[in-house]
Amino acid sequence: DFTYPPLLIWNFFMRVGFFFIVTLLIVEIKRLLSHEQHLARTDFLTGALNRLAFYDQATVEIERSARFDHGLSLVYIDVDDFKLINDKYGHDAGDLLLKEVASTIAANIRGIDTMARLGGDEFVVLLPQTDESSANIMVVRLQQALLANMATKAWPATFSIGVVTSPLAPYSVDELIKIADGLMYRAKNNGKNTIVQEVSGITA
Numbered sequence: 001d002f003t004y005p006p007l008l009i010w011n012f013f014m015r016v017g018f019f020f021i022v023t024l025l026i027v028e029i030k031r032l033l034s035h036e037q038h039l040a041r042t043d044f045l046t047g048a049l050n051r052l053a054f055y056d057q058a059t060v061e062i063e064r065s066a067r068f069d070h071g072l073s074l075v076y077i078d079v080d081d082f083k084l085i086n087d088k089y090g091h092d093a094g095d096l097l098l099k100e101v102a103s104t105i106a107a108n109i110r111g112i113d114t115m116a117r118l119g120g121d122e123f124v125v126l127l128p129q130t131d132e133s134s135a136n137i138m139v140v141r142l143q144q145a146l147l148a149n150m151a152t153k154a155w156p157a158t159f160s161i162g163v164v165t166s167p168l169a170p171y172s173v174d175e176l177i178k179i180a181d182g183l184m185y186r187a188k189n190n191g192k193n194t195i196v197q198e199v200s201g202i203t204a
């Protein structure tokens with residue numbers, strides 16, 4: 001028991017101050033943890049999802065696709081001759097180009113779609129509940145937007161794109177990416193700056 005009033009008041013404010021400081025520390029720790037988790041799932045250059053985060057998101061979407069019996073499409077985008085552009089204009093320009101590609105893709109996809117940079121100059125977009133026709137419309141529009149953006153910067157960049165549509169839930173993210181990647185290379189072999197699309201029967 002405190003019989004001296006000033007001591008009672010001092011004790012009260014000390015307790016309040018202690019809990020206030022602890023609360024601030026907890027809030028800051030949570031903020032820092034959230035920031036670290038975000039960095040661990042984000043491409044440091046473009047702000048897009050990285051490979052790890054994309055695999056997580058795509059796995060969830062494949063499971064949802066299987067549960068509700070609907071298909072999906074995957075778009076694989078590669079910047080043609082990026083190394084030559086990098087060498088000619090410098091790495092800073094190359095980095096800026098990749099940022100522009102990421103922002104253009106993000107601005108031309110739906111909220112339910114998932115975009116990521118897998119590494120280098122390669123990007124992927126997962127399109128849930130999207131059949132071959134819808135995927136084609138979206139990808140043609142996206143390629144046009146990308147080319148228009150490059151033209152405004154006077155960058156001689158074009159894009160080879162592979163698109164795979166799986167009417168049923170695919171077996172795995174790896175299998176889906178492998179097929180889309182192969183289609184992208186077919187686009188490059190066909191003269192670059194083109195789209196190669198295929199409907200696949202890969203299912204579990």
